[in-house]
Amino acid sequence: QVQLVESGGDSVEAGGSLRLSCQASGRSTDLSLCLAWFRETPGKEREGVAYIHNGGRGTAYADSAKGRFTISYDSAKTTVYLQMNDLEPGDTGRYYCAAGRGFSLNRRYYNYWGQGTQVTVSS
Helix, strand or coil: CCEEEEECCCEEECCCCEEEEEEEECHHHHCCCEEEEEEECCCCCCEEEEEEECCCCCEEECCCCCCCEEEEEECCCCEEEEEECCCCHHHCEEEEEEEECCCCCCHHHEEEECCCEEEEEEC
């Protein structure tokens, strides 16, 4: 089992920055896992934004995130971060942290989910 708690969502103007945090807890955090950020916007399916492996086996980003977002993991705190720069109104949505084994941005590979944190970007 893995429990995930997100924080850091806020309302910002276009061009601004936010850092989302997700603390993972539970016995399974000792295992090899991918930790990912997904986002959900009205009228669209939940989409993968970025993932990172908790053992340093790589990262991946959605095209929309490349060059603007950075995912990182602090193993001492078992916390995954998403640094989001140059935010656009299209980044508005609820951001969810997820854990799984998939090395993928496809939600089917993630078994554990947080409750989400809201990001609103105004123009």
